[in-house]
Amino acid sequence: METRLHELSQIHRYIEGLDKEVTMVLQNLQWDRKRLLEGWPMSICSYNHNHRLPPDKKKSHEKECFLKSQGYMKDDQFLPDPLDANANTLVKLNTDNINSIINYASSADHLFKKVVIVFFWN
Template structure:
C-alpha cells in the first residue's frame, strides 16, 4: 500500500509541475486558461484560411465567402438554378454578358 501511495504522490507532484509550466506559458502568451477552455473549437474556412468560424456557421459562411472571393458583394442576389435545363425558355448568360448588363 505504501508503494501505491508513493506512486500517487509522485504523480500528483508531476502534474503540479506540468500545470505550473503550462500556466507560465499561457501567461507569457497573455492567454487566459478559462477563456481557452470555454471557447468552442473553430473550423477554418476553405476559401480563406485566416477565417475561423464556429462549426455550426461554417456552411453559411463559406457560401458568402465563396461569392466574395469571386467578386460579388454581400448585397448581390444570384439567379436561381433553372428548374429544367432543357427548357425552351432558358436563357444562358456567360460571365462577361452578366457583368455587362446594366
C-alpha cells in the same frame, strides 16, 4: 528615456488594474478564466485560412466566402435557378429585368458599357 520608462510604468499599472477588474467580474460570475482562454473549437474556412469560425456556421460562411472570393458583393442578386433543365429556355427575363440588370451593371462598374444590338430574324 526617463519619460518613456515612466509612461511604460503607467501603462503597466493601468493594465494590472484592468486585470484585477476582469478577475473580479469573472469571480462574481463564477467563471473560470483558464477555460475561457482555451476558447471554443473552431473550424478553418476552406476559402480563406485566416477565417476561423464555429463548426455550425462553417457551411453558410463558406458559401458567402466563396462568392466574395469570386468578386461578388453581399448585395449582388443572382439569376434564378432554371425551372426545367431540359427546356430550351432556362431562365425567362422580361424587358424590365434585362434593363434593371444592365442599369445596375453600368452603375456599379464604370468599365461596363451599354451597347444596343439589333437582331433580324428571317
